[in-house]
Amino acid sequence: MTDTSMSSPAHSTSKGTGANLSKIALRWGLYLILGLFALYYLMPLFVMLTTSLKSLEEIRTGSLMALPREVTFDAWATAWSGACTGIQCEGLRPYFWNSVLIAIPAVALSTLLGALNGYVIAHWKFKGANLIFSLMLFGCFIPFQVVLLPMARVLGLMGLAGSIPGLIFVHVIYGLGFTTLFFRNYYVTIPAELTKAAKVDGASFLRIFRSIFLPLSLPIIVVTVIWQFTQIWNDFLFGVSFSQAGTQPITVALNNIVNSTTGVKEYNVDMAAAIIAGLPTLFVYVVAGKYFIRGLTAGSVKG
Amino acid sequence: MAPILDIKNLYKSYGPVEILKDINVSIEPGDFLVLVGPSGCGKSTLLNCIAGLEPITGGTLSIGGNDMTHVSPKDRDIAMVFQSYALYPTMSVAKNITFGMKVRGEDAATQEAKLKEVAAQLQIEQLLNRRPGQLSGGQRQRVAMGRALVRDPKLFLFDEPLSNLDAKLRVEMRSEIKKLHQTLGASMVYVTHDQIEAMTLATKIVVMKGGVIQQIGTPAEIYNTPANLFVADFMGSPAMNLIPAKTRKAGADTVLDIARADGASMQLRDHRALDLPADVLVGLRPEDIAESGFRAGADVQEAECLVDMVEPAGADTYVTSYLGGKQVTARLHAETSAQAGQPLSLAFDLGKVSYFSPSTGERLN
Ligand SMILES: Nc1ncnc2c1ncn2[C@@H]1O[C@H](COP(=O)(O)OP(=O)(O)OP(=O)(O)O)[C@@H](O)[C@H]1O
Ligand SMILES: [Mg+2]
Numbered sequence: 001m002t003d004t005s006m007s008s009p010a011h012s013t014s015k016g017t018g019a020n021l022s023k024i025a026l027r028w029g030l031y032l033i034l035g036l037f038a039l040y041y042l043m044p045l046f047v048m049l050t051t052s053l054k055s056l057e058e059i060r061t062g063s064l065m066a067l068p069r070e071v072t073f074d075a076w077a078t079a080w081s082g083a084c085t086g087i088q089c090e091g092l093r094p095y096f097w098n099s100v101l102i103a104i105p106a107v108a109l110s111t112l113l114g115a116l117n118g119y120v121i122a123h124w125k126f127k128g129a130n131l132i133f134s135l136m137l138f139g140c141f142i143p144f145q146v147v148l149l150p151m152a153r154v155l156g157l158m159g160l161a162g163s164i165p166g167l168i169f170v171h172v173i174y175g176l177g178f179t180t181l182f183f184r185n186y187y188v189t190i191p192a193e194l195t196k197a198a199k200v201d202g203a204s205f206l207r208i209f210r211s212i213f214l215p216l217s218l219p220i221i222v223v224t225v226i227w228q229f230t231q232i233w234n235d236f237l238f239g240v241s242f243s244q245a246g247t248q249p250i251t252v253a254l255n256n257i258v259n260s261t262t263g264v265k266e267y268n269v270d271m272a273a274a275i276i277a278g279l280p281t282l283f284v285y286v287v288a289g290k291y292f293i294r295g296l297t298a299g300s301v302k303g
Numbered sequence: 304m305a306p307i308l309d310i311k312n313l314y315k316s317y318g319p320v321e322i323l324k325d326i327n328v329s330i331e332p333g334d335f336l337v338l339v340g341p342s343g344c345g346k347s348t349l350l351n352c353i354a355g356l357e358p359i360t361g362g363t364l365s366i367g368g369n370d371m372t373h374v375s376p377k378d379r380d381i382a383m384v385f386q387s388y389a390l391y392p393t394m395s396v397a398k399n400i401t402f403g404m405k406v407r408g409e410d411a412a413t414q415e416a417k418l419k420e421v422a423a424q425l426q427i428e429q430l431l432n433r434r435p436g437q438l439s440g441g442q443r444q445r446v447a448m449g450r451a452l453v454r455d456p457k458l459f460l461f462d463e464p465l466s467n468l469d470a471k472l473r474v475e476m477r478s479e480i481k482k483l484h485q486t487l488g489a490s491m492v493y494v495t496h497d498q499i500e501a502m503t504l505a506t507k508i509v510v511m512k513g514g515v516i517q518q519i520g521t522p523a524e525i526y527n528t529p530a531n532l533f534v535a536d537f538m539g540s541p542a543m544n545l546i547p548a549k550t551r552k553a554g555a556d557t558v559l560d561i562a563r564a565d566g567a568s569m570q571l572r573d574h575r576a577l578d579l580p581a582d583v584l585v586g587l588r589p590e591d592i593a594e595s596g597f598r599a600g601a602d603v604q605e606a607e608c609l610v611d612m613v614e615p616a617g618a619d620t621y622v623t624s625y626l627g628g629k630q631v632t633a634r635l636h637a638e639t640s641a642q643a644g645q646p647l648s649l650a651f652d653l654g655k656v657s658y659f660s661p662s663t664g665e666r667l668n
Binding site: 216 | 351375376377383385386387388389390391393402403407450
């Protein structure tokens with residue numbers, strides 16, 4: 001940490017020392033407040049982690065904030081493969097894979113389609129391009145509750161009701177607004193001459209996209225993937241509305257585990273299950289977070 | 304032989320703004336057409352229209368005898384160098400140059416050979432593995448040239464391809480382009496702001512202003528017989544002198560009365576039969592005004608003028624004087640005895656004179 005006020009001690013008079021002291025005090029005060037906030041935010045995670053590592057016996061007798069006397073991973077094992085989500089007791093495992101099967105294709109498809117949309121809207125101006133873009137933007141702000149019934153009907157007509165492809169479809173459709181927005185805003189910063197030069201070179205619509213635009217797109221792809229993955233993995237409303245037994249995503253299963261236990265509440269299992277459900281998004285952030293910040297701030301591409 | 308490029312009544316608007324108005328140009332195979340005009344007059348737009356990168360609002364356009372008005376750029380058989388270079392940022396210089404050949408499906412050996420040849424020609428061999436972001440402006444410009452030169456199209460379109468090069472490289476590249484034009488017999492449309500480039504390269508010059516063609520002609524025609532005041536003023540450096548004068552008939556001759564700085568007027572006699580209005584602007588290039596005794600001929604007229612400024616410029620000395628209320632520049636030899644504030648006898652070569660109407664700006668003779 002650098003403290004510029006300390007770098008010129010030769011100039012400090014008694015008055016200057018006083019100013020320095022108050023500066024240091026201010027700085028430490030700031031750290032203290034920030035530290036307190038950090039603690040406040042970390043507290044639930046701490047409680048979740050410690051609780052998930054305790055036995056039920058210890059939870060009942062010990063204090064909420066205490067570290068586990070005896071670390072046990074039983075609760076994690078139960079949450080993963082034994083907890084009951086209603087009448088079945090298979091844990092989160094099958095639902096975790098459901099979520100993976102939904103999220104990966106949905107993220108990939110909505111990102112790819114968003115990139116194509118953004119490319120067309122930014123570089124292949126056609127009549128009504130702006131109107132279509134505005135409508136897609138508008139789509140970003142439609143509350144999902146509004147579309148539940150029409151979507152259920154559409155899924156039924158398509159024969160996708162209650163299926164994983166159905167859920168993928170829903171997530172792709174409702175992700176398109178945002179992914180198109182991201183890519184369009186990124187691609188408008190790419191000079192139009194680039195497309196023109198490629199056209200003169202004889203490249204086709206898709207060739208220009210593949211050879212010129214995609215290689216430039218890594219930062220915005222990362223941003224879009226993180227955004228979409230978080231949205232889709234954490235989604236509960238669509239998951240609970242458009243799934244049936246066997247196709248439910250992990251968020252719905254987590255809810256069922258927590259709400260459907262009869263008799264003793266197994267807090268340690270609930271906590272472990274919640275952490276498991278949250279791990280993949282955490283993982284994506286850690287792996288791609290560096291690019292995320294870069295992608296949000298990096299703008300223009302010089303031609 | 305059909306013209307290689309034939310533009311008829313071309314109009315181009317962006318929304319309600321008309322950028323190009325009634326453009327008619329045609330060039331023969333092997334022609335080197337240079338487009339000149341002030342910034343924003345529509346030169347790049349015209350190139351884009353020829354390339355098919357911007358749809359045209361009206362008129363027709365044919366390349367190599369085929370109507371191309373609605374044909375997509377890749378089927379027009381053209382190569383283009385963009386004003387902003389437009390290099391592909393994620394590709395190396397070599398990939399930039401070979402991209403077009405790759406797209407067109409030429410085999411690797413041909414690509415390699417063409418790349419080598421062009422890289423040597425443009426002196427960019429040591430840059431082939433760099434990305435465009437790692438190049439200077441002049442180097443980028445040469446890569447952009449390279450991308451066009453690996454092709455053998457019906458028509459080359461160049462948008463100020465040398466504007467960012469240093470003087471020496473520019474002269475070298477200029478002669479490279481000239482050579483290319485002569486050896487390949489390639490047809491070119493070339494935009495530039497550089498007068499010397501225009502004069503040395505062109506077989507035909509088009510002068511534009513505000514989206515309207517002012518004059519089309521050979522460099523000599525444009526230089527010697529400008530069609531209007533705009534062309535006269537725009538081409539040539541220093542610009543053509545435009546001296547206000549009154550005319551009167553004296554037998555078969557026309558006498559030009561030009562006001563001098565001292566209030567008295569000087570007379571020049573044009574022996575040709577002309578039909579001029581009472582007020583004209585007399586257009587004379589600086590090199591057509593010499594020191595008395597250094598220019599002879601039936602049309603040379605001498606007159607005494609007051610020297611205002613003397614500017615030696617190496618091979619020549621420029622001398623200015625006030626005539627007709629305007630500063631007039633004469634290009635004299637380097638050893639002239641002219642001195643500021645002293646009278647000097649000047650020889651005006653009226654065989655080279657252009658007359659313009661002060662009201663319409665059109666050429667009168
Ligand atoms: N996409 C566009 N939309 C609207 N107006 C445009 C567009 N592109 C160019 N213009 C306008 O058309 C006119 C001609 O532009 P153009 O680029 O052809 O000029 P230029 O002669 O090439 O100038 P320069 O010598 O500076 O390159 C300018 O007034 C410009 O503002
Ligand atoms: Mg231009």
